[in-house]
Amino acid sequence: MGKKVLIIDDETKMRRILQLLLEQSGYQVMTAKDGQEGIEKWLKWQPDVVLTDLKMPGMDGMEVLHFKNKAGLSAPLIILTAYGTIPSAVEAMKRGAFDYLTKPFDNAKVRAVVDRALREVNTKEEKPHTFKIVGISPSIRRVMEDMNIVANTDTSVLITGESGTGKELVARGIHRLGNRKDKPFVKVNCSAIPKDLLESELFGHAKGSFTGALSDRKGKFVEADGGVLFLDEVGDLPLHLQPKLLNAVEEKTITPIGSSRSFRCDVKIISATNRDLLNMVEEGSFRSDLHYRLNTFHIHVPPLRERKEDIPLLIDYFLEHFCRKFGRTTLEIEEKALKALTEYSWPGNIRELRNMVEQLVLRCREDRIHFSKLPPQISGEGSEGLRQTSQEVETKFDLISQEKKLILDALRKTGGNQVQAAKLLGITRNTLRYRMKKYGIK
Structure with missing residues (x-):
């Protein structure tokens, strides 16, 4: 039997349209005409995903969300909203809704969001410290959509973006969403491993093939067989190794150093870099044929300064995470402090924001984070006028x-x-x- 979806909406026509769409996609569907009936059916039927309209007479979508949180119900809740109520939908996401859909719906998008919700439910065995992608900006939603498009394929993916934007998070998300999720995810940081050891790290070696090779070694390609090989900082891959990597990607075969045997490796290649590979190709420091192979499907992760509407959501997310980690009740944040954090340019992107929130949680001795506790580079103490004029103009632009x-x-x-x-x-x-x-x- 298909997964169970509950639809809560006071409009009969809307319930029927969504029901037909999802039933045609193979789901079992039950509908409810208001929030109260929806909660009763939720408790009795135990759906896998719930879609609820935001604005309804009587018990509305926010009250349904409040009940879900209070009762500890695990099914993801998707908010249905008209364009004019998008701010309320965003607020619902901050309170725990999985996502929102804007009326009128695009059928493919409805299926994609429901499918993503189900797949995330199926991967809840994540380690507690694993972070997730958070945001409602158009740019980050496109990233999420692209992840879903490419997850169940063997297509090579190149993820680009500045340092700290979350490229590895995207790579791990593709692995978790895809048909290789039960197979290994193996990471190789091409910039962290000494160049003379990287070939052995990737392809393995035979015993005695070089000084110090005291036993056979499989290498990361073989370790990742059936799963995903993540080549982080692939722009730092030495030029002399690039032909061997190209052959491995094209032929799905590797030969360890000093061995006459070749091994078949069924791996999905995901690469990431903060460098301009096209520029490197022109300079001759990166092979064009390897670039084409790795860049079959491209995902660009935007810097945080280009998705400022996501910053309050990210702050809430990290606040909750670190308060739980350090055994504290969830802290509130002063509006002036939140405004300053949102306006800051975050050159270190999400990594810098995460570290900042962790620091604020550790230092805070009250139940609220005040503007006065922010560091000078964010609060602009001593240069308030300059910070506001330059940064607000930059933000507006x-x-x-x-x-x-x-x-x-x-x-x-x-x-x-x-x-x-x-x-x-x-x-x-x-x-x-x-x-x-x-x-x-x-």
Whole structure:
């Protein structure tokens, strides 16, 4: 039998549309016309995923979410919302909702979000310290969608992005979501291993093949057989090793150093780098044929300064994590402090933000984190005017340029069709036309 999905919505037509869509996708579906009936069916039927409308008479979606949290129900809750209530949906995610879908729905997106919710439920055996991808910005949602697209394929993936953006988190997420999730995930940091040892690390060696080779060694390709081999900092791979890696990727075969035997290796290759590989190809320090092989599917992880709407969600997430880790009740954060943290440019990206929240939790002796406890580079003490003028202008420019780029991309993908572009962006056509006029887009 298919997995069970509960739909809670006061609109009969909407319930029926979603029911037919999900039943055609192989799910068992039950519906409820309001929050109270939904909770009763949730407790009796024990669904695997729940979709609830946000705005309903009587018990609304936020109250359903509150009940889920209070009762400790494990099924992921997906919020259904109209465009005008997106801020409320974001608030719901901060309180524990899995994701939200904007009406009118794209059928493929509904299936994708429900499928992702089910797959995350099936991988709940994660270690407690494992972090997850958090965010509602268009750029990070595209990353999540791309992860789902490529997870169940053998296609090689190249993940790019600045240091600290979460490239390894994306790689591990692809592994957990895919059909290789029960097989090994093997990481090789190409920049951390001495160049003269990297070949042995990747491909293994035979006993006696060089000084110090006292026994046979399998190598990371063989260790990852059936699973995923993650080549972190692949831009630092020495040029002399690149032909051997290319052969291994193309032929799915490796030959250990000093051995006459070759071994078949069924591995999915995921690579990551913060370097410009195309520029390296032009300079001759990275092979173009290897670049093409590794870059079959490209995922770019945006820097934190380009997804500022995600910063409050990330702060809440890390606050909860570190308070639990250090045995504290969850701390609140002063609004002025949250504003300063959101406006900061975070050159170290999520890694810097995570470390900062950990430090704030450790140092805080009250039940709230105050603005005065922030470090000078964030609070701007002694240079308040300069911090506000330069950073707020930079932030405003970032958001405007990103929004304009998203609109242009959507129009390009839809061949200039404004109705389809608006649907892709999750906004109304009137809103799209207003923003096109605002940015001089014709």
